[in-house]
Structures are given as structure tokens and as C-alpha cells.
Amino acid sequence: MTEVRVPTLGESVTEATVATWFKKPGDVVAVDEMLCELETDKVTVEVPSPVAGKLEEIVAAEGETVGVDALLANISEGDGGSKAAPKGRESAKDEAAASQAAREAADGDTGASSSGGSGEKVDVMVPTLGESVTEATVSTWFKKVGDTVAQDEMLCELETDKVSVEVPAPAAGTLSEILAAEGSTVEAKGKLAVVTAGAGAAASAPAQESAPAPAAASPASGKDVEDAPSAKKAMAEAGLSRDQVTGSGRDGRVMKEDVAKALAAGTSAAAAPQGKEAPRAPSAPDDEAREERVRMTRLKQTMARRLKEAQDTAAILTTFNEVDMTEVMAIRNEYKDAFEKKHGVRMGFMSFFTKAACHALKEIPEVNAEIDGTDVIYKNYVHMGMAAGTPTGLVVPVIKNADSLSFADIEKEVSRLGKKARDGKLTMSDMTGGTFTISNGGVYGSLMTAPILNPPQSGILGLAKIQDRPVALNGEVVIRPMMYISLSYDHRLIDGKGAVTFLVRVKEMMEDPRRLLMDL
Structure with a gap:
């Protein structure tokens, strides 16, 4: 046994x-x-x-x-x-489909195979969405009713409050019914569609393969891709056909900027018929005709709600300081090639700020704590959140146990999570458990920033851009690479002395990185 x-x-x-x-x-x-x-x-x-x-x-x-x-x-x-x-x-449903097909074959029932429509009905259900997530919005269907699908082929994409979830086909067959249209809200474990499994799907495949190819194949390689509404409108106004625009979105989906590129390349001239005048733009369009209404993603809706809740709940205050980046930049310039050669990742500034913040959090533990009712929960570890902007909205992936990681390990995690964020592949575990956050607005050119707290955290470190400025040093005016830094904090838990001390410690360790080695 x-x-x-x-x-x-x-x-x-x-x-x-x-x-x-x-x-x-x-x-x-x-x-x-x-x-x-x-x-x-x-x-x-x-x-x-x-x-x-x-x-x-x-x-x-x-x-x-x-x-x-x-x-x-x-x-x-x-x-x-x-x-x-x-x-x-195979899942239990796949096995049932195989058993049904075997029984039909044994009974001599060949009508089901030839018709292709009497196979077993397999429900496509909403997958597990993650902790505390109870509903999602159907973002995109990659297939339409009647399409043949392979097992594990992507059928649709769902948007939750935090991540996007792809839904694969549970069995090979034909998509016979779509129960949740794009834009609709579905609950966890709800039914999305029905796939007809069995030999009918295999029988219909050769017929589709033998059909003549369309005159102009779309970039989606056979997939029924829904272009962005704004792109459809722009193509109609410009007189462009779908074949004249190359889509850059998922599965070749045409976005509004793709239409602009096609127009800039002179595609509109080729689209106009010979001897006919190109379509004229409206002489005096009203404001409504030039507006575009796009529904907010669930991620943006959730971030908006959480940020507003933080302002309504916490007593947010921000303190500022500035850092002379000369020493850190000198170390980076001297060792970046050797660092990348040994560890396979580039040396950035985030590892320095993460290390400095972790040291400062040990000295001022309330900045790494949270309020729970009438209690204060002190965290004897640091799960560092890294706020990052993506095409779908702001996300905060978390570097777990950042206080125990080396510079190289931190840079590897920053690179790994950054790539997952850009590709929309972050999971729930990637974005939960953070105890403190760093927001780097400097990558977008911000000179000074005061970020909002990421509840239930009590502090967030804001970084701005590095800029050469004149400063007084030893009685002389010199030009130095300077950066404004800030700490937004919950004044209910952290007093002014603790917040200022935290920021000063970060400044001291960045201006003299040797303090990081000696834990000073």
C-alpha cells in the first residue's frame, strides 16, 4: 500500500x-x-x-x-x-469523454462521429482566481462559436482585480456555446462556455484545412482576433481596410497606434481607389465624435479604489530629503561589467536602495509595521514591494525576504518580476505579502514625488530622477548628481522623528555605501 x-x-x-x-x-x-x-x-x-x-x-x-x-x-x-x-x-472530464466515445463505438453508433455535434458536452469553468478574489471580467475571447479547439488551447482571457488569467480548453472539440460575453462579470467557479468533445472535432478539422485560404490572411494566424474599438474607428475614418494595418497587440490585435503608423507610412494613399477622391474628414466634427469611451480594466478600478481608501483611512504625511549619488554611481561604473559577467544581470540602483531601506527598517521598525484594529503588527522580515507601471495599470510585485538577499539576488528578482509585469504574467503570489514599498518615479523623469501608501503598509519610499545640481561642499560650490527622495508614511503609527530618521539613514548609506557592508 x-x-x-x-x-x-x-x-x-x-x-x-x-x-x-x-x-x-x-x-x-x-x-x-x-x-x-x-x-x-x-x-x-x-x-x-x-x-x-x-x-x-x-x-x-x-x-x-x-x-x-x-x-x-x-x-x-x-x-x-x-x-x-x-x-x-487527463482530467476527470476528459476521461469521461474518452469513455463515452468508446461506448458509442462499441454500440456501433457511428452517427455521432459523422455529425460532429453529438459528442459529450464539456463545461468551461472559471478557474481558481486566487486568495480573496471572487469575480472577474471577461476581457477577450480568442475563439468564436463553431471554432475547432485543441485541448489546452487558450479560449479567453479574464481580468481580475490584480492579474489577468488565461482560460484553456478542457478538451479537444468544437466551441459550441459562449455563455459569458466580453465585458461581462463572472464569479469564481462560474460557467464560461461549452465545448463539444469527441470525434466530431477531428472530423471537422480536415474540412477546414481543405477550405480555400482567404485572399488576405490576418496577422493572427487563423485566430478570430477582436481589434481595439478605437482602432476600428480610426480605420473607418481613414478609409483603411484591416489588411493594410499590421497589429502589434496580442495575437495580432490592431491597436490605435498601429493605425497611426500605417497612415504615417502612406498606407492611406494606397487605400484610395484610382481616379476617386480620398474620403474627406468631417469639416467641423463635434466634440462627442472625437471622444472615445473605454471601460477601465478591473486592475485600474481596484487601484483607484485602494488608493482612495488609503487617503480616507490613513493619516498620510510626506517628508523629503536629497541624496548625493556620486559614490554609488562611482561603484556602479567601476564594477558593473564584472558584476554582470559573474551574476548574469546588470547592476542597477534598486539593489542599493533596497539594501539601504532594509537597514533603515531594522532601526525604525514601525515603518515596516501595520495597524490591525487596535493592534500594531511588527514584521521581523522585509518583503519589499516594487511599484511598476505597465500598459494595464500600476502593479506592485514583491521581493520576498529582501533583507536576507545579496545585491545580485535583488537585481535578479527585480529583473525577473519586471519582465513578468511587462508581459502580464504576474501571479497572485508575486504581488501579495509586501511590508514596505519603493516607488521609482525617476525612471519617468519625475523631479520630486510624494507617493500614496499601499495599504495596509505604513510607509513607501519615493525616488526621483538623478540631476546634476550645484551644492555647497566644504565651503565650495560643486556640481553633483543629486536625487530627491521622500517617505510617505501613516502618521497614526509613525511619528515625525521616526520618519525623518528613516530617511536620513537611507541618505547616509547611499552617500557612503561602505556603511552597508559594516551594518552602520
């Missing part, structure tokens, strides 16, 4: 809830076939079968809370499992 136990769930995660069992007692299982799914505070964990055999007993039922290494089930080993093992990791 082989025991199936709860795997390691991740740092600081000690328990999980049994969400779904894909097998029942008596079922034959293959090695690595998915048995059940666990939900933790941060992620969803799939539990595979450690051996081939038969599932004899389920110890932890759906809905039960289990700890790390707790017993989930027992499997009796045997060669029956290998005989019945599926070729891949």
Missing part, C-alpha cells in the same frame, strides 16, 4: 484545503496522473499519483483542511494501473 501525502506547499504555508478529487475509490490510476487539487492561501497545488495501481481509500475528503505531509489517500500498487493508464494527464 502506497500513501499519498500533502506535498510541500511553499514558504510559510502550513495548510491547504482539498478542493477537488479527480478520482474515486476503486479507480485505476497511472503514475503521475492527477488525483486531486489543493488550494492554499496563495496557489493551487495538483497532487499526482506516486505509483500505478488502484485508489483504495480517500482519507481527506473535499473541503477538508490538511497540513503539510498529511495523509490524503492510499493506493494499492499493481500492473492494472499501467494497462489502463491514459496517454497523458
